[in-house]
Amino acid sequence: xxxxxxxxxxxxxxxxxxxxxxxxxxxxxxxxxxxxxxxxxxxxxxxxxxxxxxxxxxxxxxxxxxxxxxxxxxxxxxxxxxxxxxxxxxxxxxxxxxxxxxxxxxxxxxxxxxxxxxxxxxxxxxxxxxxxxxxxxxxxxxxxxxxxxxxxxxxxxxxxxxxxxxxxxxxxxxxxxxxxxxxxxxxxxxxxxxxxxxxxxxxxxxxxxxxxxxxxxxxxxxxxxxxxxxxxxxxxxxxxxxxxxxxxxxxxxxxxxxxxxxxxxxxxxxxxxxxxxxxxxxxxxxxxxxxxxxxxxxxxxxxxxxxxxxxxxxxxxxxxxxxxxxxxxxxxxxxxxxxxxxxxxxxxxxxxxxxxxxxxxxxxxxxxxxxxxxxxxxxxxxxxxxxxxxxxxxxxxxxxxxxxxxxxxxxxxxxxxxxxxxxxxxxxxxxxxxxxxxxxxxxxxxxxxxxxxxxxxxxxxxxxxxxxxxxxxxxxxxxxxxxxxxxxxxxxxxxxxxxxxxxxxxxxxxxxxxxxxxxxxxxxxxxxxxxxxxxxxxxxxxxxxxxxxxxxxxxxxxxxxxxxxxxxx
Numbered sequence: 136x137x138x139x140x141x142x143x144x145x146x147x148x149x150x151x152x153x154x155x156x157x158x159x160x161x162x163x164x165x166x167x168x169x170x171x172x173x174x175x176x177x178x179x180x181x182x183x184x185x186x187x188x189x190x191x192x193x194x195x196x197x198x199x200x201x202x203x204x205x206x207x208x209x210x211x212x213x214x215x216x217x218x219x220x221x222x223x224x225x226x227x228x229x230x231x232x233x234x235x236x237x238x239x240x241x242x243x244x245x246x247x248x249x250x251x252x253x254x255x256x257x258x259x260x261x262x263x264x265x266x267x268x269x270x271x272x273x274x275x276x277x278x279x280x281x282x283x284x285x286x287x288x289x290x291x292x293x294x295x296x297x298x299x300x301x302x303x304x305x306x307x308x309x310x311x312x313x314x315x316x317x318x319x320x321x322x323x324x325x326x327x328x329x330x331x332x333x334x335x336x337x338x339x340x341x342x343x344x345x346x347x348x349x350x351x352x353x354x355x356x357x358x359x360x361x362x363x364x365x366x367x368x369x370x371x372x373x374x375x376x377x378x379x380x381x382x383x384x385x386x387x388x389x390x391x392x393x394x395x396x397x398x399x400x401x402x403x404x405x406x407x408x409x410x411x412x413x414x415x416x417x418x419x420x421x422x423x424x425x426x427x428x429x430x431x432x433x434x435x436x437x438x439x440x441x442x443x444x445x446x447x448x449x450x451x452x453x454x455x456x457x458x459x460x461x462x463x464x465x466x467x468x469x470x471x472x473x474x475x476x477x478x479x480x481x482x483x484x485x486x487x488x489x490x491x492x493x494x495x496x497x498x499x500x501x502x503x504x505x506x507x508x509x510x511x512x513x514x515x516x517x518x519x520x521x522x523x524x525x526x527x528x529x530x531x532x533x534x535x536x537x538x539x540x541x542x543x544x545x546x547x548x549x550x551x552x553x554x555x556x557x558x559x560x561x562x563x564x565x566x567x568x569x570x571x572x573x574x575x576x577x578x579x580x581x582x583x584x585x586x587x588x589x590x591x592x593x594x595x596x597x598x599x600x601x602x603x604x605x606x607x608x609x610x611x612x613x614x615x616x617x618x619x620x621x622x623x624x625x626x627x628x629x630x631x632x633x634x635x636x637x638x639x640x641x642x643x644x645x646x647x648x649x650x651x652x653x654x655x656x657x658x659x660x661x662x663x664x665x666x667x668x669x670x671x672x673x674x675x676x677x678x679x680x681x682x683x684x685x686x687x688x689x690x691x692x693x694x695x696x697x698x699x700x701x702x703x704x
Contacts, residue, residue: 343365422459
């Protein structure tokens with residue numbers, strides 16, 4: 136009966152889905168052609184190169200393909216033309232209709248390629264960047280320590296004064312910030328790869344045991360034990376395994392991955408090599424958001440340096456690392472969508488099981504790890520798991536890097552030990568520039584925390600007990616003066632734009648939610664939103680849809696008096 140009720144509710148959503156009001160770019164506007172089955176795809180492709188890279192290079196050289204170009208590109212990628220056409224229609228960077236002219240910004244005085252429409256920049260949109268017919272909006276450009284950001288010629292700019300990002304460490308020992316914490320140099324930090332060579336002296340199972348004992352958990356939001364993931368990948372019989380560094384996690388407000396890729400790329404590479412050694416992976420991929428062009432260039436140079444130094448092939452160990460650039464999809468931060476993107480397919484999530492550690496990239500066992508997670512690995516191998524464990528709490532060991540946006544006095548990143556309160560971290564950045572109604576922790580699908588709850592410790596279990604989620608660790612200042620209704624519509628437009636379209640509750644539900652919020656905000660629409668958000672959270676296929684209701688429900692509850700008007704008599 137529950138399934139019948141859910142199906143009926145979904146039918147109501149579909150029936151009520153009228154032509155939407157002006158919407159942001161939609162990854163799923165086009166009806167997808169069926170993708171080849173996983174088995175057929177492996178038979179035709181067999182892991183020869185990375186289709187995403189082939190597509191990217193072709194478009195860089197020739198532009199978006201015409202009918203003849205599609206045939207050429209299909210031959211190069213070994214993908215059916217229909218599948219390739221469907222894939223190209225999915226990614227924002229490859230769509231010809233991605234103009235930003237539909238936005239509310241009216242200044243058209245000059246061109247820029249991508250304009251940041253992240254929550255942080257949205258809150259400071261009094262001086263928006265100039266847009267043109269060739270411009271488009273990105274969910275976040277990862278420079279939230281400053282305002283009004285945009286990309287021009289692969290370089291970051293701002294309509295406000297450019298500011299340096301502050302780097303602080305409150306932990307007893309710096310882990311992720313240790314190589315650039317006290318450096319004024321803009322050049323990436325170097326590395327001796329001491330942790331990697333210590334790992335080469337160990338048996339693979341001993342490396343995994345050390346990572347497990349240290350208690351390292353994924354820093355991308357799910358907090359899954361890294362050692363358990365590596366063990367699952369290593370124990371799956373295969374002639375080929377992959378390790379992937381996920382540099383596509385673009386929660387609006389979080390930019391620690393970009394900072395680590397640009398300031399300490401060798402820690403990312405070293406962490407991958409240690410993981411490859413532990414799992415028997417001979418190929419590694421660093422998948423980087425297209426919104427981070429500088430990071431992609433820096434990591435490519437660092438890989439070349441590591442190769443020249445002999446780190447990628449030494450003794451009986453060999454692991455070749457490549458960079459694959461994204462094409463504008465927030466959902467590709469989810470590991471199965473990311474794998475599909477590398478394979479040249481639409482960046483839609485996949486049903487699990489099988490998990491990527493069993494059947495991932497090209498059907499082979501694959502471990503997908505967050506950038507910050509990998510930067511913890513060399514420290515553990517170099518200093519030992521006991522050193523790492525003494526920081527943090529019994530259930531959340533080590534440190535976490537928090538990102539503060541421009542709404543704070545000293546915006547930047549702060550590395551804290553787990554167990555440190557949010558208030559302590561906020562004090563470290565000098566508090567806020569203006570009175571705050573709350574902070575947004577973990578991006579649009581994170582949580583809204585009011586000042587009376589800032590005594591909450593940065594700890595997975597402690598936060599869960601209060602109904603909060605750490606996510607990727609971004610902290611956005613939400614001023615009392617902010618237009619709460621406008622921010623609600625902004626969040627819902629983001630979710631409607633970034634839903635991959637794989638399942639109806641998320642794709643249709645997010646659009647319908649945006650429609651409701653774009654109309655009169657009354658007690659009736661409040662109930663409609665709450666009911667719909669509950670349905671989306673209960674029936675969506677992946678974490679994107681399931682987590683849509685959390686921050687929004689909290690937000691609607693906290694600020695209902697500022698958003699909704701009483702029901703008219």
